[in-house]
Amino acid sequence: MNNDLAHPNGGERSPLTVAETASLTARITWLSVGVGGTLMLVKAGAWWVSGSVALLASAADSALDFVAALVTFWAVRVAVLPADAEHRYGHGKAEAFASLLQAGLVFASAALVGQQAIHHLLEPQAVAAEGLGVLVMALSMGLTLALVQAQARVIARTSSVAIKGDRAHYLADLVSNAAAMVGLALAQVTGNTRWDALAALLVAAWLVKGAVEVLRAAANELLDREVDDAEREALLALALDDPQVMGVHQFRSRRSGPILHVQMHMELEPTQPLIAAHDVVEAAERRILAAFPGVDLVIHADPFGHSEDHDEDFDGLTVGHAADRVVNPKARSGR
CATH class of the missing domain: 3.30.70.1350 (Cation efflux protein, cytoplasmic domain)
Incomplete structure (x- = not known):
């Protein structure tokens, strides 16, 4: 891993210029896109095999993370473009517009997951390959934890709103993975598949909470809120x-x-x-x-x-x- 990502706070470093910030945020978005795409495909495959609604919830969350990562990938590159004749204050609010899109995607994902969870609570369905689901969740949590730690180091140096928003998605993914693991484990131990659906409901609630936070941050920037x-x-x-x-x-x-x-x-x-x-x-x-x-x-x-x-x-x-x-x-x- 690049030394700037591995040790952003090591020693007495001088403040970053806009160009250095752009370079650091661009590199971390490559990592975010890679992790999001990998997890989306792995979880989708595991859901196809197991039929677990909790795995579907987590796969939907990872798909959302992947799309959000792509949006962030675009936003951090546009936001650092210099001011021009038509944009005298620069292009920085591209990050806030990206956050609005992210919030909308989170709300949509939460609605889908919640609908599926309620359906499975009312009409329980058998869950196959619980062990596979737990293994996939463990792998996902490991990759996601490594990513959010790298993002935290970049945020500490850049204070990027876009990276903060992207990191919030992946932190939500960690919670959804944990909930899915618990739901699958309880379903396997008790034989009651409603535990799987309950875990999915928890994921949906967490997604709504994350969407509200992203929406609030975007609104603050678009409305020119004073710094803290x-x-x-x-x-x-x-x-x-x-x-x-x-x-x-x-x-x-x-x-x-x-x-x-x-x-x-x-x-x-x-x-x-x-x-x-x-x-x-x-x-x-x-x-x-x-x-x-x-x-x-x-x-x-x-x-x-x-x-x-x-x-x-x-x-x-x-x-x-x-x-x-x-x-x-x-x-x-x-x-």
């Missing part, structure tokens, strides 16, 4: 890490695939020359870019104490100045 508090605080701390910066207000942020968009108004000493203010802003940009490579950053310089009237012009369009303002306690002023 920890990331916001880190960005603000970097912006204020200079005694010449007297405060920050109208801070906004949003994610679009691998790109983080940030803008803010930076309050500076009113009497300093324009070139000096430019240098302060540029230094802040360098600090933020060093910690968040590839961020799309816009900083507007405001004279300290003279920005309130300007902010009132945007009433209803921005967060209130007083509530959104962060004053630098270490600010140095020559006033």
